[in-house]
Amino acid sequence: MAVNTQTWWQQGRVVEADDLAEGVRRIVLSPDRPVHATPGTHVDLRLDLDGHVRTRSYSVLRSEDGGRRLTLGVQLAPSSRGGSRHMHGLEVGDVVEMTGPVQSFPLGVGADRYVLVAGGIGVTALVAMADSLRRRGADYTLVLAGRRRAVMAYLEELADTHGDRIRVFVDDEGVRLDVDALVGEIAGGPAPARTEMYMCGPIRLMDAIRRAWVAHELPEPNLRFETFGSSGAWAAEEFVVHLPQHDRSVAVTTDTSMLDALEDAGVDVMWDCRKGECGICQVKVLDVDGRIDHRDVFLSKKQKETNTSLCLCVTRAARGEPERSEPAAVTLHLP
Ligand code: FES
Incomplete structure (x- = not known):
């Protein structure tokens, strides 16, 4: 069972959708259980992407009318794992499964x-x-x-x-x-x-x-x-995760995260932010064949250089050398 430490789910209706800038869509959601979103909050949405339910986070741009209108801004990412494409297809009247506002980036008070x-x-x-x-x-x-x-x-x-x-x-x-x-x-x-x-x-x-x-x-x-957590040192490519404790291997396709692929395979994993910030999904690396593209901001520079751990939600593996034909592989300690 995947564990998220912070979410409660409800339905939200799309009440407005239009273009904000080239490739950027403004989507206004009206949740069933409105709660005002303070600056720095985001909502998580559960999206059905090609038959797989995925969780994606979007910052709340604006909260109006006591949280009855939450505005999101979504950029269409050509290399996205499908979330932004799905969001750009939303129309007024569509219903999404969403959390209430989650505060992970609070604005302080009292600074000069x-x-x-x-x-x-x-x-x-x-x-x-x-x-x-x-x-x-x-x-x-x-x-x-x-x-x-x-x-x-x-x-x-x-x-x-x-x-x-x-x-x-x-x-x-x-x-x-x-x-x-x-x-x-x-x-x-x-x-x-x-x-x-x-x-x-x-x-x-x-x-x-x-x-x-x-x-x-x-x-x-x-x-x-x-x-x-989307910009890495290498373009997303398919790779393999070996889990010796589970006696199995899981393929991670270009449009899926390692966390999503493990969840789809029924492997228990912990997560919270899904953006490479909190470290909850951190696991030990036993071996690497290729290069690890960390993409998180949680691990220290030294941890990344030595490849002792990785964050499942954003990290990818890459061949690292274009001439190499075999996909990269990482072996993880996952009890
Ligand atoms: S879930 Fe927070 S770093 Fe992966």
Whole structure:
């Protein structure tokens, strides 16, 4: 039996669905048991993807009318495991199975300054935070980074609402986010030890920010983040998981996570965030044939380098060398 430590399930009806930006859909859900979603919350949805029930998490962009209207923003990911494709197909009147709001990225109170950094669709986790900081009269900056303006959701609306609190970096306009300079400004600015950064975006951006944060000797608890565990060092490819304690092997296809594949095979696994953040799904690695593509933000750099453990929810294995024909394989200790 899979174990999730935090969810309760209900039905939610799609009451609005439209395009927010190129490849980004806005979906407003009206849950059966409404609860206001505070900034930083997400909902989990149970989706039927090609006959398999999968759980996917989406940040709540906006909570209105006491949680009767929860707005999500979903980017269509070409290499997605099917969740975003399914979400983009939802129409008004469709019913989904969903949790109430789950808080995993709370906005603190009492800092002197707040810096919110959104990489691409990561903005969905930060819109409500920025609105809340504005209402509080807090000192905050919202940094938005993306590849092209056309794919950056809420850009105009955020600029209208937050004015000069916003800094926009767009790769194809040659204005790239310089992470080290941004963190350096915080370290050299007023009250660096009382500045909190909230970041949501791809793992590579998160890693760069975390490295800069440590290099500038800023307090680690002041860096908070939420990630999308989808961007790895290698493109997703099929691989095999060997479970000697269970005397079996399980194939993981390109559109399935290791956690999903093990659950489908009836193997008991623990999980919570399913995004590579909490470490609940961590297991010991006994052997690797190929390369491990960790994709989580829970394990330490050393644990990743030595491949002693992995997080089942986001980690993949890859051949690592294009000429190798056999799929990669990992052997796990799973009692
Ligand atoms: S379930 Fe949280 S890291 Fe995998």
